[in-house]
Amino acid sequence: MQPQSLELSGIGKGFGADDVLKSIDLSIRPGEFLSLVGMSGCGKSTLLRIIAGLETPDRGSVSIGSKDVTDVDPSERNLAMVFQSYALYPHMTVRENIATPLRMRRLSFAARLPLIGRMIGDAGTLREIAALVEEAAETLQIGHLLDRKPAQLSGGQRQRVALARALVRSPSAFLMDEPLSNLDAKLRAHMREELTGLHRRLGATFIYVTHDQLEAMTMSDRIALMSEGGIEQLGTPDELYQQPATLTVARFIGTPTINLVPVEIATSGRISAYGHELDLEAKVQAAGQNAQPATLGIRAEDLYPAPDGLAVRILRSETYGADRFVTCHLDSDQSVRLVMRQHAGDTLPTGSGDTLRLRFAEQRAHLFGADEKRIEVCARARVAA
Amino acid sequence: MAALRKYLPHLVLALGCVPMLLPFYWMLLTSIRSPSEIFNVSLWPIPEHFDAVTNYGRAAAQVPMARFMLNGVIVCVGILVVQVLTAVPAAYALAKLRFPARRLMMTLIIAALCVPMQALALPLFVGLAKANLLNTYFAMMAPFFLSVFAIFLFHQSFRSYPEEVIEAARMDGFSEMEICWRLVLRGSLPSLAAFAVFSLVAHWNDLYWPMIVVTDTNLAPPPLGMLFFSDVESGANYGALMAGAAIITTPMVICFLFARKHFIAGITMTGVK
Incomplete structure (x- = not known):
């Protein structure tokens, strides 16, 4: 799958009386690693969820490539999301977890049923899925964990499974919602490196939400710093550090x-x-x-x-x-x-x-x-x- | 001292068990005694005349015990299946979906929990009678198909299912029904086990409603069957009567023992007593 560009125009969203997002315009280049950073409550996660389709914007539109997807179901957008809690299916093994996005796409409803599915499933498709799962597991070095349940894995291993589940379906873009915040400091630094490595290898579009300016600074091609429902500044990490456009940006970036x-x-x-x-x-x-x-x-x-x-x-x-x-x-x-x-x-x-x-x-x-x-x-x- | 502290709770609980278990013990005791000993207040477990074979033989032979049990199974399983089929999607929607009047619906469900079955018996009976449905399995099952208690119990347990897993499933292409049945219910199996025990026990033991809508012996579930049985025997043969009672109690005890672990997890998890 070619990396895709994403275009947000005039996105607005309110919960009750509060405007969580006020008219956001943002274009994300194909293959770019873009971070959305800001304090908690600045609307960055809501924006990511709007891109994913999990939340509907009150105003504005979302396009992927050249296609307007504002009213398209999350599963039809071909985006993969990595959640803060990893959101692995607790009753499935690692192998089943990674295979699920493919099974949902490539198998009919009947073929997905627990018992009957085995009998009517197309053996060729099943073999293909199994091969892709192995490949994704290999990429993230979790081949030896395939038969375990999520509960038997450490935080870092769960993180890898979540990534494998995301990349197995070759999405047009990866969405990540604070994926490293549940890891300890040392592992976080290590996973940062791995994520940038993964981004380089796949050449895919990454949209990464974090409240940690260090993560954003070290990993991103560009950073969109958000505050109170708007984008305060959009630029490379160096631009944000050396030419902060507002006091908020200056305060947020840098330790x-x-x-x-x-x-x-x-x-x-x-x-x-x-x-x-x-x-x-x-x-x-x-x-x-x-x-x-x-x-x-x-x-x-x-x-x-x-x-x-x-x-x-x-x-x-x-x-x-x-x-x-x-x-x-x-x-x-x-x-x-x-x-x-x-x-x-x-x-x-x-x-x-x-x-x-x-x-x-x-x-x-x-x-x-x-x-x-x-x-x-x-x-x-x-x-x- | 330490030993005392360790065993004291067990001792207290064991004492608490005695009044709970005494009626069952008495039932079993009576079912193996001879008629002459029935009114003997002794709790000694070995009777002078061991009449178990006669009593159980009579209970099994004189009344269609197998038929009663089958009726009980049909009614209980039928009720349970429909209850689960209706309550699970309702509870999922109430717990995890956002829609107008959700709170109002939840309030109505709590309110409905407070309405006793007896209050509805007359209109239900009249309705079933007008529809010519008395003396059917359907009449015994229909009032219990929609269980607000089940909706409430599942709602409590579904609420704690992680939101992000549901969202991941939506992005992976699960339909809402698949999320509900394959993920959320899957994560609440203890609640399902707890509810199944509650429901099976309640309807297996129910005498009130079958007595109202069923007069045909062939349709009687076990307790009603026992009632017919005691009429036939003009209430004299307590040994056989208790043997029959022991027979119909057994499936429930087995059912509970199988689901025990999940049952306890289910009720402690959801905070329902």
């Missing part, structure tokens, strides 16, 4: 969370924090006569100690092998926390309670206006003091 400092944009475009002028200028002039409040986002790795920086007090310092994260608060405003990332080898006069002066890499700072939208900035040439 540790981006540092946010309240600043003001003067009418001249110059930016100051706590009365302290920064070497930054907004490209857009602030409207009106008064200075506008804004937020400056600084990544942990863009902070560094410098004698002429802002005064901060160190709260704690945590070492993660290669990196060290130093948490401090501004001397001038204790409610503003900053996290600085350092190489563990860097020497630093640290200790809880010590004071320090910090600067940041201006060209990599992100400025967001009062409406939380990104404002482009440029670094001003530093004037020698």
Whole structure:
């Protein structure tokens, strides 16, 4: 099966009075690994379920390839879904689980019946199904588990069975709803690798829902970051990290969370924090006569100690092998926390309670206006003091 | 002390068993005693005259016991099959599908649970009489075909079936009926076993309704048959009567023993007593 493109236009969905999704437009390229990320309740799972056909949108349409499937039954869309709980059929063996999507498609109703089916089933088709099941099991290295029941498998093994059940029918696209969230951290990292490997091998379209930005960042070709029923930003992982379009995106992407400092944009475009002028200028002039409040986002790795920086007090310092994260608060405003990332080898006069002066890499700072939208900035040439 | 703590619950439960089992013990005892000993209050298990053969022989020979048992089987199985066929899809729809008035329907089902059979007996009897259906198997079965208790019990157990498995099945191409019968009911076999025991016991032992709609001895289920039997014997031969009672109780005991494990899992799982 050729990988297919998917096209969502104007998708809206409400439950009761709440609008869970408000007019979503999204086109997914054939063979792409696209992640839908966001906090829980942002509508990402609902969107996936609308693509799958398990939920009907109130407005808008879904197309697969060039075919409008908005009113098509889930089973007719030829999509495979991997659920968070894996959703294996509990009373069937692994072999039967993997064979089920094929049996449902290729056998008549009578041939699927438990006892009679064996007698009237077409032997050729059954052999074909058995061969495809073996092949899928081989791909996911679960050949030795085929005769077990799901209850006898570990989480990681169930995950593989769910994947095998999805890929056995060669769907036009794979839909995955937080498939790794029930695994322990180590296995999750391993399965991440396997999933990207599988995506490369199959060349199929993957739509992957997760609340874990790390999963989205490491696996996706593109990420659609969702918030409050809309798509906040759509782009490659690098774009989202380096050019966050809104404050929500900046906050969501990256570990540790981006540092946010309240600043003001003067009418001249110059930016100051706590009365302290920064070497930054907004490209857009602030409207009106008064200075506008804004937020400056600084990544942990863009902070560094410098004698002429802002005064901060160190709260704690945590070492993660290669990196060290130093948490401090501004001397001038204790409610503003900053996290600085350092190489563990860097020497630093640290200790809880010590004071320090910090600067940041201006060209990599992100400025967001009062409406939380990104404002482009440029670094001003530093004037020698 | 530890031993006491370990065995005390068993002791208490064993004491509780005594009043439960005493009537059955008495029935068995009477069924092997000779007429002269019937009114002896002794509980000693070995009678002076061992009359089991006479009593059981008489119970089996004087009345068409096999016929009564067959009637019982036909009525009970007929009721159970139709109850399951109707209650399972209804419970599945109520538990797992979204449609208008679902809550209202559920309320009506709970309300219907509160209506006793006796309240409906007269209109049902008149209806069956007008339709010329008295003295038929159908008349004995029809009022029980739709069991709100079954709908309620299955609803409770279906509710816990994982939603995602149902959705996976929809994507794999299962029809709703196939999901209902092949997946959801399959996952609730203990409830099915529990309900089967409830239903079989209730209708095997039912005397009230067959007595109203059936006067033909050939159609009598076991309890009604026993009643005819005691009339024939003018109530004098308790030994044979109890032998007959023991015979008709046996299938139920066997049925329960087979389904015991599932039955207990079924009622503890769904929280129905």
